[in-house]
Amino acid sequence: MEYFIQQLVNGITLGSIYGLIAIGYTMVYGIIGMINFAHGDIFMIGAFVALISFIIFGLTGVALPIILLLVLLIAMLFTACYGWTVEKLAYKPLRGSFRLAPLISALGMSIVLQNYVQVAQGARVKPMQPLISGGLEFFKNSEFVVTVSYLQIFIVVLTVILMGIFTYLITKTDLGRAQRACEQDRTMTALLGINVDRTISITFIIGSSLASVAGMMFVLYYGVIDFYIGFLAGIKAFTAAVLGGIGSLPGAMLGGLLIGLIETFWAGYVSLEYKDVAAFSVLIVVLIFFPTGFLGKPDIEKV
């Protein structure tokens, strides 16, 4: 029982990280109808920027909460630049083309980003000392002590806050409306005077910022990163976005949590080696029965 609760806690934490990345996928897919293959690598870059910032700030004597806030903002800022640039270089020119073109471009971009970081930072894994340690313990008298670390609490709380902010942004502000309009009908939106390019760019910036937060969390949580983490996290996050229903923001977070839980429970109870397989298998099974995911809007093609 206690073991179960521990896995639950771990799963929710992992799920939050996946969910934040998944939001980027789902927003981009919603607005320009493409899978941004390079998004996972944006997450990886966010992790690297966070790592570097942590190292630099670690040398100063600044207090931990300030460091966290600063690193958060810095990571978001610099990673957003990457997201913006990738969109302008690799996707914008292909907006009218057939479906496969931006996909190949995204694949190419993903390869470029991975190897660029590998060349620039070296291929070795990058470890970091844990910054946030300690936690709360429950069931201290039983065989298995459930630990909820402060870091885990931090991750989940931060995720909830960000979800709140961005949901408000999407549903209540002009930007959000413009975004939803672009999702439905880009041409018409442009004809109504909305700057479609800017809306799309902002979507990429938001997605990248959230991915960078996930990157920062990843660095803190796992303590070690390398240039390859983007690939696996990316596919799983995309799986999460599809599970929850592509195009739906709460769906992305829901999907993320689901994937995080499935992966953690599978690793904890069935087999550690095959935990990645679990996520993909779930995806395949779900798509067979729910071709548009749980919360996705069904795709009715007008005949």
Next chain:
Amino acid sequence: MSNLLSVENLTMQFGGLTAIDNLSFDAKNNEITSIIGPNGAGKTTVFNCLTGFYKPTNGQMFLHKDEGKISLRKYTDFKIAHVAKVARTFQNIRLFPAMSVLENLLVAQHNELMVASGYSFFGLLNLKSYRDKEQLAIDKARYWLDIIGLTNRADDNSGDLPYGDQRKLEIVRAMCIEPKLLCLDEPAAGLNPKESAELNKLLKFIKKEKKTGILLIEHDMSVVMGISDHVVVLNYGKKIFEGTADQTKNSKEVIEAYLGVDE
């Protein structure tokens, strides 16, 4: 004249919206039946129900064949064309634009050709039996292209044809599956008067020579009044009139539906 198509109490609801409400009508063999009505009346929805794109909420649609009648509800997807032999065209032309005119017509004959090619094995071995069947298919294509005057453009990409020709091509492509019922969704849309007249000629030819029943959605009254044997008028998903073309022209209900009533 016997019935070809019997629609009985057809109802289609999307959530709270009733698109078609208890619709019943018949289309007879060897006749051209037009479905008309103001926009939003539910005409394309009827087509989509008949051709397996929507599953009706209620009601039946029967196609009468020599062997007896079959319920169209049972057929979805490609089986409507393959088994039930109901062909259709679309409001927005759906040709295969990057393929040639001839290739478009050959795809329509896919199923017979597949069997003739021995599911590709005879074809791969280049057996004469397949080559002969392929030649027959080409001949059938030529036959239809001659009728619509596009034979010398057989090897051009279908996407390069002018709009009017594309429409005609879509119709003869549908005829290549030898349907019993041909459903045309606004075939005259975007055609100028000369092209509409040619369309009328083509449809009358099909009705007479091919003994195929035609069901037509149209707004262009020159086409409807020019060739229809039977007209069904819809408004807000309900049938408000059914009769011959002349009767329809003069019906009070139809005029009201289209032009409104003086208050």
Next chain:
Amino acid sequence: MEKKDIIQSVKDSLFTGIIALALFGPIVGLRTASKGEGLFITPQWGIVFILVGLCIFGRFLINLNSARKTEFTFLSKFTSKLSSVTEEKAKHLAITAILFATVFPFLPFTDRYFMDVAIMILTYIMLGWGLNIVVGLAGLLDLGYVAFYAVGAYSYALIATTFGWSFWICLPLAGIFAAFFGILLGFPVLRLRGDYLAIVTLGFGEIIRIVLINWYEVTNGPDGITGIPRPSFFGLPFKRSPDEGEVSFHTFFNLEYSTMHRIIFLYYLILVLALITNYFTLKIRKLPVGRAWEALREDEIACKSLGVNPTNTKLTAFAIGAMFGGFAGSFFATRQAFVSPESFTFIESAIIVAIVVLGGMGSQTGVVLASIFLIGITEMFRDLEQYRMIAFGGAMVLIMVFKPKGILANRKPTILMHGDKK
């Protein structure tokens, strides 16, 4: 140029510079390196300033030239010329290419290195032609093609090492096995919409790889399967000292023993396999099923309205594509004499998809050109190991941006009513 254009260009360039600084600053400028248990930062501002400078300069140049757009039109004119030339002279080009390929091993400059590169390019060409059936003709976005390559390779390895049957028996068996996997995977997922199909096939590729790594009992895990019998020349082994009762290839033909014999044999083997794939594809395009694939790619709803069964048609494409992937995998296994999971990563699927799309969907010649170009680039940069992958990815992006339909994206009808009119 007008003064205000120059001012605008300068502004653009400065903006580019700032962005470039943000991009390169942290990642390139602050390199982390290990020291003991932690990391420390080595600043590399020199490189950053060079990169930023290049970006500013490049942006300025583009702005200056955008009024004239000379470079870009040059490129599209070049590729259009290339397409029309290859179209007209298709038969001549093909024969020339095959002749060249046939005599290639005996050309004066062809050494072991060139042979290996040639074999690699031919393997990718075969894989590209195989995937071309799925992606190029049928328009199905398969991002996990490496799975069938792997299934072919591993089943060949297992059959060959367990039963010791000859190459010519194991190869078809492996192909059938891969086709079977194709049907197994295709059946539930081919109804899915394009992008979803992509991610599911990607997932399948990954599942296969993970299973290969972890299923020790069957696949020997990360160590892979070794000792796969090397190919023989129809019974004559390529060994310096053959076993009892065997006559070696070099003895039979009265030649000095050389490892090149086996290499040349392998080269011709993959050449023949690839040509068979090509021949099969060309023939099947003209058959109803091939036409149905292309029609499905164009408009599935129209196909359904004509009575074409989309599921069966897609499944056929998938299975046949998988089969050729399996054949290529068998070749790979016997060439290397050893298979391991690390040869079957997602990047392989990405490369093969890139070859098909960059060459121009459905274009057989395009696949050849794209393979030579892409593998050629990676070989040229071989010394600069990591930079070559950046070049590879960059090439993908650039070609897509400038020529989204691929280099040679012209389609000729598979059947003509009026015959060739020249």
